[in-house]
Amino acid sequence: MSELRSRAMLARLIGFATVSRDSNLELIEFVRDYLHELGVDCELIYNAERTKANLLATVGPRVAGGIVLSGHTDVVPVDGQAWTVEPFRLSEAGGKLYGRGTADMKGYLASVLAAVPMFLASPLKRPVHLAFSYDEEVGCLGVRGLLEVLPQRIPAPALCLIGEPTELKPVLGHKGKLAMRCHVHGAPCHSAYAPYGVNAIEQAARLIGRLGEIGTRLAEPQHHDERFDPAYSTVQVGVISGGTALNIVPEDCRFDFEVRALPDFAPEAVADELQNYAEQTLLPAMQAVKADTSIRFEKISAYPGLATPADSAAARLIAQLCGSDEFSTVAFGTEGGLFDQAGIASVVCGPGSMDQGHKPDEFVSVDQMAACDRLMDRLAAYLSESEHP
Numbered sequence: 001m002s003e004l005r006s007r008a009m010l011a012r013l014i015g016f017a018t019v020s021r022d023s024n025l026e027l028i029e030f031v032r033d034y035l036h037e038l039g040v041d042c043e044l045i046y047n048a049e050r051t052k053a054n055l056l057a058t059v060g061p062r063v064a065g066g067i068v069l070s071g072h073t074d075v076v077p078v079d080g081q082a083w084t085v086e087p088f089r090l091s092e093a094g095g096k097l098y099g100r101g102t103a104d105m106k107g108y109l110a111s112v113l114a115a116v117p118m119f120l121a122s123p124l125k126r127p128v129h130l131a132f133s134y135d136e137e138v139g140c141l142g143v144r145g146l147l148e149v150l151p152q153r154i155p156a157p158a159l160c161l162i163g164e165p166t167e168l169k170p171v172l173g174h175k176g177k178l179a180m181r182c183h184v185h186g187a188p189c190h191s192a193y194a195p196y197g198v199n200a201i202e203q204a205a206r207l208i209g210r211l212g213e214i215g216t217r218l219a220e221p222q223h224h225d226e227r228f229d230p231a232y233s234t235v236q237v238g239v240i241s242g243g244t245a246l247n248i249v250p251e252d253c254r255f256d257f258e259v260r261a262l263p264d265f266a267p268e269a270v271a272d273e274l275q276n277y278a279e280q281t282l283l284p285a286m287q288a289v290k291a292d293t294s295i296r297f298e299k300i301s302a303y304p305g306l307a308t309p310a311d312s313a314a315a316r317l318i319a320q321l322c323g324s325d326e327f328s329t330v331a332f333g334t335e336g337g338l339f340d341q342a343g344i345a346s347v348v349c350g351p352g353s354m355d356q357g358h359k360p361d362e363f364v365s366v367d368q369m370a371a372c373d374r375l376m377d378r379l380a381a382y383l384s385e386s387e388h389p
Contacts, residue, residue, distance in 0.1 A: 004366060005373045007097070010110035011090040014099035020074040020137045023051045027073050031055055031113065031132065038116055042130070043153065045145050052134040054146040056153060059119045060127035060383065064155040067379060068129045068344065070335060071109045071163045072136030072143070075101040081360035096363040103352030107364040108163030108372060111351065115376035122380040129154055136335055139179065139301025143335045147342045159314050160339040163350030165357060165364070166330065168371050170318040171348035173227060173329040176305035176337055178259045178267035181298040182207060182274075184242075187290035188251035197249035198286045198293050201242045204253040207295070210277050211235050211257055214270055225262050227329050233261045235270055256300065263305030263337075271297060304337035306346060314345035321378050322349060330354070349375075 016027035028044060035042050035057050042057035060066065078087045078100055085091045087100040097107070112130060119128050131150075134142035164171075184207070186200035215235035217223075224231040235257065242253030259267035278295040286293040308314050310327050319325035332354055336346035351372040352364035 004369055006107075006110040006114040006369050009114040010097060010102065010107060010369070013106040013110050014090045014101060015088060017088045018074050018101070019077050020135055021077070024073045024134045025051065025053060028053045028055050028132070034113065035116065038120060040116065040120070045149060047134070047142065047145065052142060054134060054142055055130065055132040056146060056150070057130040058127050058154060059116060059130070060124035062127060062155060064157070066127035066129055066154070066157045067383065068131050068157045068160040068339070069112045069163065070131040070133070070143075070160050070339065071105050071112070071350075072133045072335065073106075073109065074134050074137050074142075075104065075106070076137050076358050078360070083360045085361060087362075092366070095366045097366060097369065098361055098363045100362055102356075102362055102364040103165045104354065104357035104362070105164055105350055105352075107165070107352050107369055108350040111369060111372040111376055112163070115373065115380070118377065119380055122384050124380065124383045125385065126158070126383040127154075128379070128383065129157060131160075133335060140303040140333070140335050140338055141301065143338055147338060150342065157344055159317055160336065160344045160346040161318070162334045162336040162339070162346060162348045164330070164332070164334050164348050165350050165352035165354050166348055167353050168322060168349055168351055168368065168375065170315070170322045170324060170327050171330050172306070172308040172310060172315055172327045173263060174306050174333055174336070174348065175228060175233070175331065176261045176263065176267060176303060177333050178261065178271065178302045179256065179300035180258070180271050181254065181256050181300055183294075183296040183298065184253045185292075185294045185296070186249070186251050186253075186286065187293055189249045191247040191249055194249050196289070198289050200250045200253035203282055203286060203295070204240065204242065204255055206282060207274060207278060208237050208240075208255060208257075210274060211237060211270070214273060218265075223262075223265075225264075228262060229329075229331060233259060233265045233267070235259050260331075261305060263307035267302070303333055303335070304341050306334065306337040306340055306348070308340065308345060308347055312345060314347055318347040318349055321375060321382065
């Protein structure tokens with residue numbers, strides 16, 4: 001079997017258990033030291049607690065028109081999953097490389113890092129920028145700090161390539177997301193006197209029912225965009241908790257809901273409609289029973305959708321690099337919408353498939369990793385050209 005350029009780097013990255021709830025500094029410091037040994041300067045952009053960091057580095061001349069290679073370093077937990085291999089140690093069988101994050105998305109990071117010596121040896125006319133983030137899996141949180149400093153750190157790039165797993169097919173769009181939490185505070189009493197209390201669970205149920213009605217409206221054909229699957233914005237409640245005993249009218253109830261929004265739909269409209277329903281319809285009746293009852297909404301996380309035009313320079317460039325203009329969309333979100341919102345044209349293209357992401361025995365195929373390594377070669381060749389189309 002021919003040697004895979006990125007295999008050793010992937011093994012190192014998988015060995016860092018960078019679950020989002022934990023620090024990513026051990027991995028980030030390894031990458032920093034690796035780059036320094038190659039003569040590449042980099043900057044760490046820390047969170048407020050200095051327990052996590054983004055990494056930014058540039059290879060090549062500091063001129064405009066470069067390419068940002070962006071990926072997140074965190075992975076989802078393995079708790080409760082039936083793994084048959086060690087999740088934080090790379091293993092191989094049947095042409096597949098197993099480990100947590102192989103597909104989502106340390107495979108891409110490994111290919112990028114393994115290509116750095118090749119980038120350094122190439123006569124680059126435009127730079128490659130490495131932008132590695134933290135806490136993508138919990139709402140695209142970390143990259144925001146990186147984007148705040150990016151305009152002062154690098155000349156305007158031509159493209160950001162988000163390496164989420166797409167089987168190296170060019171993706172131009174994905175939905176945005178808004179995650180919200182609703183707290184309902186009622187008035188408890190003995191269940192024999194239920195009409196004299198305010199049942200927080202019942203009020204939450206009314207709110208959840210209204211969310212269902214909103215979701216039904218969003219699914220109507222006039223709101224469809226057939227590039228996406230599902231072809232419409234969706235609403236769902238994923239977590240609910242409340243009550244203490246059957247014979248006590250519950251004082252509190254909490255539920256979490258999310259909106260997965262088409263790029264041209266503002267998901268805040270759903271939260272606004274629900275809040276108006278709470279304030280205008282539910283709260284007056286609740287507070288007529290007891291004045292200190294309440295309904296409170298809290299944003300958990302949000303990120304924008306992505307809709308890069310198929311006739312844009314960014315789309316033409318990723319088609320050239322991938323050898324395909326069969327553009328598509330994905331159901332999952334990425335940091336691409338935030339890069340795009342910051343004025344950097346973005347596309348999504350990386351090795352592996354999200355069908356394997358977040359699952360036990362996650363893997364990326366050797367063939368996909370080899371193809372991503374070749375993509376890096378083509379990128380170096382493109383950036384070494386004197387004239388760009």
